Amino acid sequence: MQETRSRLRIEDLTTSNRDMARCLQLAALAAKSNVPVVLLGETGTGKTLLAHAIHNSSARAGQPFIAFNASAISDTLLESQLFGHERGAFTGAQQSVKGKFELADDGTLFLDEISEMSPLAQVKILRVLEYGEFERLGSERMLTSSARIICASNCSLRERVRQGKFREDLYQRLNGLTLLIPPLRERFEELPALIAAELKMAGLKEGKDITAIHPQAMEKLLYHKWPGNLRELSHTVRTMTLFCDGSVIMPEHVVFPPDLEPSRANTPGSKSASTFGDNDKKHEPGIDLSLDSAIKRHARLVYDQANQNQRQAAKLLGISRSTLARYLQSVVKK
Numbered sequence: 001m002q003e004t005r006s007r008l009r010i011e012d013l014t015t016s017n018r019d020m021a022r023c024l025q026l027a028a029l030a031a032k033s034n035v036p037v038v039l040l041g042e043t044g045t046g047k048t049l050l051a052h053a054i055h056n057s058s059a060r061a062g063q064p065f066i067a068f069n070a071s072a073i074s075d076t077l078l079e080s081q082l083f084g085h086e087r088g089a090f091t092g093a094q095q096s097v098k099g100k101f102e103l104a105d106d107g108t109l110f111l112d113e114i115s116e117m118s119p120l121a122q123v124k125i126l127r128v129l130e131y132g133e134f135e136r137l138g139s140e141r142m143l144t145s146s147a148r149i150i151c152a153s154n155c156s157l158r159e160r161v162r163q164g165k166f167r168e169d170l171y172q173r174l175n176g177l178t179l180l181i182p183p184l185r186e187r188f189e190e191l192p193a194l195i196a197a198e199l200k201m202a203g204l205k206e207g208k209d210i211t212a213i214h215p216q217a218m219e220k221l222l223y224h225k226w227p228g229n230l231r232e233l234s235h236t237v238r239t240m241t242l243f244c245d246g247s248v249i250m251p252e253h254v255v256f257p258p259d260l261e262p263s264r265a266n267t268p269g270s271k272s273a274s275t276f277g278d279n280d281k282k283h284e285p286g287i288d289l290s291l292d293s294a295i296k297r298h299a300r301l302v303y304d305q306a307n308q309n310q311r312q313a314a315k316l317l318g319i320s321r322s323t324l325a326r327y328l329q330s331v332v333k334k
């Protein structure tokens with residue numbers, strides 16, 4: 001699945017959230033140019049996936065996509081990783097090896113977790129970006145790289161510059177186009193479609209024919225704050241698929257990682273995991289599992305999340321106020 005996702009193009013990504021739509025528009029623009037891109041977003045929001053998508057939608061698609069996490073490499077290994085080395089350049093260098101810049105030539109170099117790079121890594125990378133040239137360790141031959149640079153960070157780079165932890169000159173070099181990927185908790189209207197897509201994939205993978213989500217299970221999913229964003233969503237849906245032994249996802253199948261529990265401050269009035277009693281364990285035939293009912297319930301949830309502001313809720317849902325009012329009337333609040 002991950003492999004397939006790394007082959008996605010920007011056109012394959014859809015969203016009903018306005019900020020995410022803006023982000024995808026910018027990503028499409030980025031794909032048409034060679035401008036350096038900075039992807040900002042919390043962990044699990046899809047920075048790596050979007051970096052791949054930009055590459056796959058660009059003219060460089062047939063060339064390599066090389067990822068490099070500079071924060072995970074010690075300064076001793078850094079230069080040989082970035083620039084490569086010749087045989088005998090240092091003890092243990094038994095053969096010549098290309099570095100990331102050389103490997104990514106004509107393709108894309110994805111610099112992950114850039115805010116955590118050491119000062120040395122920052123200097124070395126800046127030098128290549130400024131002069132377009134580098135040498136392998138143990139060689140005097142100048143090499144060039146026309147790799148397009150995409151960086152990712154889960155904290156504000158500008159803030160890191162202010163704190164003196166990130167070089168201003170490097171920041172300026174990298175910051176051609178900045179894309180801010182909103183956290184999943186701010187993409188509330190997108191959740192039902194994302195859950196449905198993940199469920200379909202997980203069902204196929206586990207060989208299960210799951211046809212519906214119990215309304216209370218859906219409520220648990222919709223009210224969750226998703227601190228781990230799409231990665232957490234993926235895992236949660238996979239787990240609930242494993243737990244599900246019938247064709248309907250029940251509330252007790254929805255289990256969130258316990259260590260993330262404290263950050264899950266649900267909206268007042270919503271049910272917490274422990275309040276789902278034993279009565280919910282079997283799918284009761286009386287419960288309405290129709291899509292129509294799910295849509296109306298969803299409208300109610302969004303309305304509650306928007307502090308019962310009809311205008312805002314209608315906007316989030318992408319429907320008119322009168323339609324929302326009609327939905328709300330037909331849902332008996334539980």
Ligand SMILES: Nc1ncnc2c1ncn2[C@@H]1O[C@H](COP(=O)(O)OP(=O)(O)OP(=O)(O)O)[C@@H](O)[C@H]1O
Binds near residue numbers: 043046049230231234
């Ligand atoms: N739009 C999306 N639709 C479905 N799944 C997504 C989407 N974006 C990301 N994912 C999935 O969510 C998970 C996390 O995505 P990704 O690794 O790109 O996040 P990240 O922001 O790079 O995280 P980190 O900061 O930890 O590196 C992956 O399994 C990815 O396939």
Ligand SMILES: [Mg+2]
Binds near residue numbers: 047048049112
């Ligand atoms: Mg990543």
